[in-house]
Amino acid sequence: MNNPQNLHNVRDRWVPxxxxxxxxxxxxxxxxxxxxxxxxxxxxxxxMMRLVFGAVILYTLLTVILIVLLVTRLMLMxxxxxxxxxxxxxxFRTLVVSIREWIWEVNGQAEFTYSSPYVRELLGxxxxxxxxxxPFDFMSPDEAERMAGHFHCCTVQEPFCAMEMRFRHKQGxxxxxxxxxxPVLGAQEQxxxxxxxxxxxxxxxxxxxxxRESEExxxxxxxxxxxxxxxxxxVYDDQHLVDYVIRDMNPACETxxxxxxxxxxxxxxxxxxxxxxxxxxxxxxPRFARxxxxxxxxxxxxxxxxxxxxxxxxxxxxxxGQFAVLLxxxxxxxxxxxxxxxxxxxxRLLFDEFPxxxxxxxxxxxxxxxxxxxxxxxxxxxxxxxxxxxxxxPEDADRYVSAYxxxxxxxxxxxxxxxxxxxNGQYGPGxxxxxxxxxxxxSFMGFLGFYSLTGVAEYxxx
Numbered sequence: 001m002n003n004p005q006n007l008h009n010v011r012d013r014w015v016p017x018x019x020x021x022x023x024x025x026x027x028x029x030x031x032x033x034x035x036x037x038x039x040x041x042x043x044x045x046x047x048m049m050r051l052v053f054g055a056v057i058l059y060t061l062l063t064v065i066l067i068v069l070l071v072t073r074l075m076l077m078x079x080x081x082x083x084x085x086x087x088x089x090x091x092f093r094t095l096v097v098s099i100r101e102w103i104w105e106v107n108g109q110a111e112f113t114y115s116s117p118y119v120r121e122l123l124g125x126x127x128x129x130x131x132x133x134x135p136f137d138f139m140s141p142d143e144a145e146r147m148a149g150h151f152h153c154c155t156v157q158e159p160f161c162a163m164e165m166r167f168r169h170k171q172g173x174x175x176x177x178x179x180x181x182x183p184v185l186g187a188q189e190q191x192x193x194x195x196x197x198x199x200x201x202x203x204x205x206x207x208x209x210x211x212r213e214s215e216e217x218x219x220x221x222x223x224x225x226x227x228x229x230x231x232x233x234x235v236y237d238d239q240h241l242v243d244y245v246i247r248d249m250n251p252a253c254e255t256x257x258x259x260x261x262x263x264x265x266x267x268x269x270x271x272x273x274x275x276x277x278x279x280x281x282x283x284x285x286p287r288f289a290r291x292x293x294x295x296x297x298x299x300x301x302x303x304x305x306x307x308x309x310x311x312x313x314x315x316x317x318x319x320x321g322q323f324a325v326l327l328x329x330x331x332x333x334x335x336x337x338x339x340x341x342x343x344x345x346x347x348r349l350l351f352d353e354f355p356x357x358x359x360x361x362x363x364x365x366x367x368x369x370x371x372x373x374x375x376x377x378x379x380x381x382x383x384x385x386x387x388x389x390x391x392x393x394p395e396d397a398d399r400y401v402s403a404y405x406x407x408x409x410x411x412x413x414x415x416x417x418x419x420x421x422x423x424n425g426q427y428g429p430g431x432x433x434x435x436x437x438x439x440x441x442x443s444f445m446g447f448l449g450f451y452s453l454t455g456v457a458e459y460x461x462x
Contacts, residue, residue, distance in 0.1 A: 292323025
């Protein structure tokens with residue numbers, strides 16, 4: 001479709017020129033015919049000669065004026081074209097200088113015929129240092145050999161884009177340039193070279209490499225960590241949470257839950273429960289999903305009795321629409337805790353029913369336990385807030401406090417005699433014995449001891 005602006009240009013520029021040219025040519029060619037016409041009308045004579053001479057001069061003058069107008073019009077038009085051309089060249093030159101991309105051109109022998117000034121910043125060379133040389137002259141031998149094949153493809157009139165080339169900077173370091181170009185063809189469609197642009201992607205490639213290495217490290221950590229990780233996608237229906245689908249799980253999670261990755265990924269939580277030895281439901285997951293939907297994090301111990309395992313679960317939201325569950329298998333720890341609880345219950349029952357009065361204090365020296373024999377002897381209960389001093393003879397209190405304080409300070413065994421008030425209201429002599437107790441890590445946990453009413457002589461023989 002013709003552009004209306006182009007039609008106006010034709011009308012405004014060329015129509016007047018064509019008219020003037022037509023008048024000039026017609027006027028110059030019609031002078032002889034005009035002269036013959038006058039001769040036919042006017043008889044020869046002096047008057048005729050004056051008339052003819054005047055007419056010829058007038059006609060010639062008009063023709064000259066028309067020719068001058070034509071030439072002037074042409075000169076003005078050429079001046080406008082030259083001005084527009086200079087402005088266009090100036091705009092192109094400004095664009096080439098200011099743009100942060102390398103504009104280049106090579107001939108049919110792949111030799112540079114043009115390079116924009118940006119190459120000075122890009123590769124450290126002035127534009128004229130590239131002229132007559134090939135791009136391969138600024139590459140390592142291996143890179144030049146690799147890129148030669150790509151340039152050969154371009155000589156068969158195939159444009160290229162996003163081609164990465166590794167140039168060697170004038171100072172020696174490598175600069176990665178993303179190149180794009182188009183073949184330049186002559187009048188007979190013969191190949192004359194290439195013209196294109198290049199941009200520096202060294203920092204981008206370095207960032208991509210850092211990201212790739214980081215992803216590889218995290219992927220290696222993800223695949224080799226001892227904790228299990230499950231990633232879920234939240235499924236909504238009209239902004240209501242309706243389900244959650246397993247997106248991924250690491251190998252540790254497969255081992256913990258005894259389910260294969262191929263059987264779990266892409267399945268809903270209900271399908272996962274079915275794979276877990278016929279579970280009908282995993283009661284913790286709905287709670288986790290609701291917490292993730294609200295952007296909350298949570299920690300909880302969970303127990304799956306069907307597979308006889310305990311886990312410590314940490315739930316967090318890595319991104320909107322997802323939640324992740326980090327699982328630590330604490331089955332062994334729970335078994336140890338259960339064994340310790342059973343053992344502590346056994347020893348508590350043993351101490352409670354032991355016939356000799358037994359007591360225990362904490363690391364700060366406070367009495368925290370009396371067995372049944374002690375309670376029966378004195379009537380004291382550790383829940384009542386009473387202490388040994390409440391049933392001790394007042395005259396023996398200082399000696400007891402001194403011995404107990406020294407033992408607590410030095411963390412050493414001690415024994416002290418004092419008289420104790422029995423449940424019948426009578427004082428009886430006895431021996432108070434204490435032994436420091438250490439925890440698994442060697443820390444002081446308090447004293448464990450007993451009280452004997454046998455007397456010192458009898459106690460020594462026990």
